[in-house]
Amino acid sequence: MMYETYGTLNADKSNAILICHALSGHHHVAGKYADQPKNTGWWDNMVGAGKPIDTDKFFVIGFNNLGGCHGSTGPVSLNPETGRQYGSDFPLITVQDWVESQARLADRLGIQQFAAIIGGSLGGMQALQWSLAYPERMRHVLAIAAAPRLTAQNIAFNDVARNAILTDPDFHGGNFYQHGVVPTRGLRLARMLGHITYLSDDAMADKFGRLLRNAEFQYNYEIEFEIESYLRYQGDKFAAYFDANTYLLMTKALDYFDPAHDFDGDLNKSFARAKANFLVISFTTDWRFSPERSREIIRPLLHNHRNVSYAEITSAQGHDSFLMENAHYFAVMRNYLDNVAKECGHE
């Protein structure tokens, strides 16, 4: 399991923060590598010295989930039993599995209790699962732009994206590595579709509207509108580096996650185990995991008399808002975490 740390673990190991990543995230959360000056961490605006998740106060851990394609063991790794890449032999993984592996990482680092476990989107689901599987191992859970479980519409989008990959002739049942090809078409479609759900209708209208690529319509199937250009660029970029099997596996983990699965579908019962304090944050124009989905997290927590803070942030950026700088959002994060830092002895 690939991980990266920032800041210093204090003497009583009480100032550790775990950052759970979403679909295409990884261990490189903040900063730049000395030899890769352009490779900035994916949450560098939020995590660092003096930033809301302040590495002067906290020991912050980023990691790449199992099954990922950024250094942790996954479908692209060599299977020691066969000497070939796992491909379709790599098992499906659940959010529960991920939390188990993250808990073992915490054990290795000697961290018994995190100051906070933080995640956005799919990362927020992992943070929630932590609070259920290991209620004593964190003081705070921050679930941002998350949901307790996917809706039919969420699953539907995932299913279309997966089918694009699964039916790409270059997928070869997941063993495309041996064929020297990549299911580029499928990955590209999956990412284009994903991007539509990450952005709000309004943000797209503001940024692209009906802007044309050329002065006049060409009346062919090439790019006519700037939004098409943007989506195809995002799709191509993603298809060039992301592993198709990892994409499939991560969307399945999203689909499967349901804390109430063993509690007759009742979130009130499932969250009875939770002991942490919670900060839940949603964004007004996020239609992938709308504010209503955050309230689905809050209700069972309140039902169980947990401490919950909630902020619904006005933002035009849709689901992507959780990765973007926003004064209100960052102030909420900073204020909450400043109080968490005080619990660890920071003034």
Next chain:
Amino acid sequence: MMYETYGTLNADKSNAILICHALSGHHHVAGKYADQPKNTGWWDNMVGAGKPIDTDKFFVIGFNNLGGCHGSTGPVSLNPETGRQYGSDFPLITVQDWVESQARLADRLGIQQFAAIIGGSLGGMQALQWSLAYPERMRHVLAIAAAPRLTAQNIAFNDVARNAILTDPDFHGGNFYQHGVVPTRGLRLARMLGHITYLSDDAMADKFGRLLRNAEFQYNYEIEFEIESYLRYQGDKFAAYFDANTYLLMTKALDYFDPAHDFDGDLNKSFARAKANFLVISFTTDWRFSPERSREIIRPLLHNHRNVSYAEITSAQGHDSFLMENAHYFAVMRNYLDNVAKECGHE
């Protein structure tokens, strides 16, 4: 151009209604064929004797648009110059072209002025275009679940669907007919994606939620949730009968349509030509063409002092609502069209 009529044209030819179809619609609007008792028209709940679009009072015309795959000349037709199916040689068609061809059909039928031109979704755009291209040729326009032009998000969904078809190796640049194959994978993905946008999040939640196909998760890439089963079924069904080139062409017509394109993007200016009376209808949970998109039609009409009636119908069914039975919706249609019938001499 394939068309079908219902009811009787009156002596002064004042009771004709034209029904413009949406993406997968066609000429067979209502009723059943004697030899095909299961082949019910796509709007049979709305059109017929005693129904809101009452064929006892009106002479109703359904047609298949040019470029379609239900009998009108389209990419599947034989190109007389080559003796082969048009395929990629078939030109792109705009909403303006469609209205031109529909006007020629009206000429052939001797109809100078329609009592009403009615369309839902893409059909609504054709009805709007009629009011701009031939302001004197109809007394009423009924635009249902429509929009004056696509947003960036609308175009983005179309672009993903088109790319699924265009990049399917079985598409062969549009000339798959000669290869004896069909780009089934692409058509299937396009339709699955389309269906997500036709249904509301709530309707999907009510109908499918997280219902499982089997008693327990299988942890593989087969169908786990009922929503996946539904989408794949819809995708397969569509791919088995719909022409891929027609699908591409129709989504492009949607993208291109913008009545304000030649008016500096100003809908107020473009709708200055319209003379008809308008009934605009939207549905509360339609997020493909939301009620706000209907208001974008209404505002320029009011700006130009046109008669506009508007109904925002409470419905859980999303964009699909325009095809579904709904007491409030049907009452609005019936009452409006009863008044239109009176203008044609019906009591």
